[in-house]
Amino acid sequence: MTFSILSRPLSAPIQLAQTQTLIHTNTSLADYTSYRVGGAAQWYTAPRTRDDLYVIFDWFEKQDLPLTLLGAGSNLLISDQGIPGLVLSTRYLRQSKLDLETGRITASAGEPIAKVAWQAAKQGWLGLEWAVGIPGTVGGAVVMNAGAHNQSTSDCLINAVVLSPDGTLETLTAEELGFSYRTSNLQGDRRLVIEATFQLKMGFDRQEVMAQTSHNLHHRKNSQPYDKPSCGSVFRNPTPQYAARIIEQLGLKGHRIGGAEVSHRHANFILNAGNAKAQDIFHLICHVQEQVQAHCSLLLEPEVRIIGDFSL
Numbered sequence: 001m002t003f004s005i006l007s008r009p010l011s012a013p014i015q016l017a018q019t020q021t022l023i024h025t026n027t028s029l030a031d032y033t034s035y036r037v038g039g040a041a042q043w044y045t046a047p048r049t050r051d052d053l054y055v056i057f058d059w060f061e062k063q064d065l066p067l068t069l070l071g072a073g074s075n076l077l078i079s080d081q082g083i084p085g086l087v088l089s090t091r092y093l094r095q096s097k098l099d100l101e102t103g104r105i106t107a108s109a110g111e112p113i114a115k116v117a118w119q120a121a122k123q124g125w126l127g128l129e130w131a132v133g134i135p136g137t138v139g140g141a142v143v144m145n146a147g148a149h150n151q152s153t154s155d156c157l158i159n160a161v162v163l164s165p166d167g168t169l170e171t172l173t174a175e176e177l178g179f180s181y182r183t184s185n186l187q188g189d190r191r192l193v194i195e196a197t198f199q200l201k202m203g204f205d206r207q208e209v210m211a212q213t214s215h216n217l218h219h220r221k222n223s224q225p226y227d228k229p230s231c232g233s234v235f236r237n238p239t240p241q242y243a244a245r246i247i248e249q250l251g252l253k254g255h256r257i258g259g260a261e262v263s264h265r266h267a268n269f270i271l272n273a274g275n276a277k278a279q280d281i282f283h284l285i286c287h288v289q290e291q292v293q294a295h296c297s298l299l300l301e302p303e304v305r306i307i308g309d310f311s312l
């Protein structure tokens, strides 16, 4: 029998029958995003197992409430007003399997993409060495088509298993996922990535692949600010130009609104430089956009996913 979530007392967590996972109310999302800002989710859950996920997902679909999907929260700016409905994170669905015969890795949605990259490197397999240092999950990497060093998820992804709102599981090929620069056709819809399979290139020298992977990590740590909360690059590059270069040339490095600051180290990073509100970060994003539009007649498009109400 289905009962309405709206009839539940607001403070009590729910545990559905035959699941191990609690569904919490009024949960601060600042704890679950790399920006460390954002208000509360009306409901928040991070299923511990796939079976729990299926039950919770099905139950919430029947409640007809807004649904927001989260991986590690490393590319999200969530409003200080919070988010209505359910926020569901796949961060605990962690498992990966290497096929030593074929060079394929199948990883669950919550597996850190950087961990999968190191697993591949340790085998001497090429294809994910760009992904070290990206603080997101496999699910987030698929949805965002994450990338670096001129490579991206779509270059080595074979397929992803996706759960649809009607409860069906589908295996979608890279083509069906509609990848382009930092996006896929899963962005912003209610389909949930369960796992993904990557094809790596085998037969390379293990030490060399490890060295390349370490080099990428060091390069990233030397050129990007990892010491303060951020979402990585805020804007997509307006290829063939680089957003960071344009922002730097306009003298915007170090520009602050409240606790939000354009990084001195990398101008496409907007940092939470201490006690920033999501609203400060949002206003600084808008300010940079306006300056670039006014001086370069170019609209920088945010790569960061901006979620919730910023109208206040």
Ligand SMILES: Cc1cc2nc3c(=O)[nH]c(=O)nc-3n(C[C@H](O)[C@H](O)[C@H](O)COP(=O)(O)OP(=O)(O)OC[C@H]3O[C@@H](n4cnc5c(N)ncnc54)[C@H](O)[C@@H]3O)c2cc1C
Pocket (backbone or CB within 6 Å): 034, 068, 069, 070, 071, 072, 073, 074, 075, 076, 090, 109, 133, 134, 135, 136, 137, 138, 139, 140, 141, 142, 143, 144, 145, 146, 147, 148, 186, 187, 188, 191, 192, 193, 194, 225, 226, 230, 231, 232, 233, 305
């Ligand atoms: C310091 C730093 C450096 C970064 N460097 C890079 C970089 O070099 N290259 C790059 O591409 N990105 C970079 N990023 C951004 C970010 O790490 C990537 O976009 C990452 O792929 C996001 O993964 P996530 O799990 O954190 O996703 P989230 O931020 O949680 O979510 C991102 C989007 O994916 C959706 N989503 C997440 N998981 C699922 C799922 N299982 N099913 C369906 N939808 C889902 C969300 O709804 C949202 O729309 C960086 C971020 C930081 C903080």
